[in-house]
Amino acid sequence: MLNSDFVFLISCLTFAKVQNISKGLNFPYFLAKRATSGKRTFSGLIVRVAIGAIALGVAAMILSIAVLRGFKGEITAKQRGFFGDVVLSNYDLNVSYEPTPFTLSASEVAEVKNLRGVSSLRYFATKPGIINVNNEVEGVLLKGIDATYDPSFLNELLVAGQPIDFSDSTRAMGQILISQYTANRLQLAVGDDFIMYFVQERVRPRKFQIVGIYHTGVEELDKTYVVGSLSLIRRLNDWKEGEVGGYEVSIDNFNKLAEMTVEIQDLLPIEVDAVNVRDQLPEIFQWLDLLDVNTVIILILMMVVATVNMISALLIIILERTSMIGLLKALGYADGGIRKIFLYQAAYLIGLGLLFGNLLGGGLYAFQNQTRYFKLDETSYYVSYIPVDINVLDVVLLNAGVVAVILAVLLIPSYLISKISPIKAIQFQ
Numbered sequence: 001m002l003n004s005d006f007v008f009l010i011s012c013l014t015f016a017k018v019q020n021i022s023k024g025l026n027f028p029y030f031l032a033k034r035a036t037s038g039k040r041t042f043s044g045l046i047v048r049v050a051i052g053a054i055a056l057g058v059a060a061m062i063l064s065i066a067v068l069r070g071f072k073g074e075i076t077a078k079q080r081g082f083f084g085d086v087v088l089s090n091y092d093l094n095v096s097y098e099p100t101p102f103t104l105s106a107s108e109v110a111e112v113k114n115l116r117g118v119s120s121l122r123y124f125a126t127k128p129g130i131i132n133v134n135n136e137v138e139g140v141l142l143k144g145i146d147a148t149y150d151p152s153f154l155n156e157l158l159v160a161g162q163p164i165d166f167s168d169s170t171r172a173m174g175q176i177l178i179s180q181y182t183a184n185r186l187q188l189a190v191g192d193d194f195i196m197y198f199v200q201e202r203v204r205p206r207k208f209q210i211v212g213i214y215h216t217g218v219e220e221l222d223k224t225y226v227v228g229s230l231s232l233i234r235r236l237n238d239w240k241e242g243e244v245g246g247y248e249v250s251i252d253n254f255n256k257l258a259e260m261t262v263e264i265q266d267l268l269p270i271e272v273d274a275v276n277v278r279d280q281l282p283e284i285f286q287w288l289d290l291l292d293v294n295t296v297i298i299l300i301l302m303m304v305v306a307t308v309n310m311i312s313a314l315l316i317i318i319l320e321r322t323s324m325i326g327l328l329k330a331l332g333y334a335d336g337g338i339r340k341i342f343l344y345q346a347a348y349l350i351g352l353g354l355l356f357g358n359l360l361g362g363g364l365y366a367f368q369n370q371t372r373y374f375k376l377d378e379t380s381y382y383v384s385y386i387p388v389d390i391n392v393l394d395v396v397l398l399n400a401g402v403v404a405v406i407l408a409v410l411l412i413p414s415y416l417i418s419k420i421s422p423i424k425a426i427q428f429q
Contacts, residue, residue, distance in 0.1 A: 075288060117256060172229045
């Protein structure tokens, strides 16, 4: 009795001849296509498991990259928005919240602004103060800004009220933004006023009206800072017009932060220091860098799982088609051509896994990006939801890497074909 592999092989050869396509035909691909479309028996479950493993692995890798990029981007954006990328300040051996005032000349400011890669430069100063209101006392750090400060970042953070109006400089000195944390702690709302005390040679009280309440989600920032007018700090400290506590420089490409810091430092007088945000807040950025290691581990584990499942599936398919391999060898077909048949089948299965994996991963990415359904503990992670961010190039490179790695590894079990004896294989049922 003719076995099923013999009948299948004869039907494939007959079909190729009848269709007159045997000349120039990629026979391994043709045979793999016919074998894939045929009915599977024992290998069916294994193949489905392999496709599912690849799909889940690819989806997990897409989401891992998206969460890593989104999380790092969100946290980094908050630090960059609040402190700038590079802070220029006067060299001072005394660590203090009240920096020594200085000023850069118009030409030095222009040089920094015109440096390739610099997007903006803004002025600021800080001054510690004590809020006394509703029988509560809170120590804060007043960050003074002026009209040169880009309002877009603070506007995004506002949960109530509006930004400081710098069109009227006198009125702006009495306006202030406080964090939601401070507002809740001191039982304050937009429109309320309070007295802040500044401890100097003599205590100098100032009355402020709350025009806006912001929320960064970074507890250290929300507990510490209130935002007011730079002109007020100049007046309190008796600074000259134009003197500032520092300059915040923003750059276009954060990946070139270290390089840009050196270039900016080279343009400054010797008494002015340039410190980038990574050096200013090393704990946060070291923590973010550690997340890269976690993502790499996840990618490797998912790749290993998908590869092991594909190896198992390929071995099962080879064993199930042992008699067909024997027939092809008996007809004089080379081992390399037979290996191609099974590699084509494996590529097809990998393609299905990638398709389903991309649909699953992309669907979950779009869902989270639009709804922010999955939440985080904001006190621990600085954001209240899981942020996601990924681009098309990341997905393309990930898919290409999965295909390349799995097919390369599958070459090893495919060499099992060369060990199969034609006589024994034909007898194999």
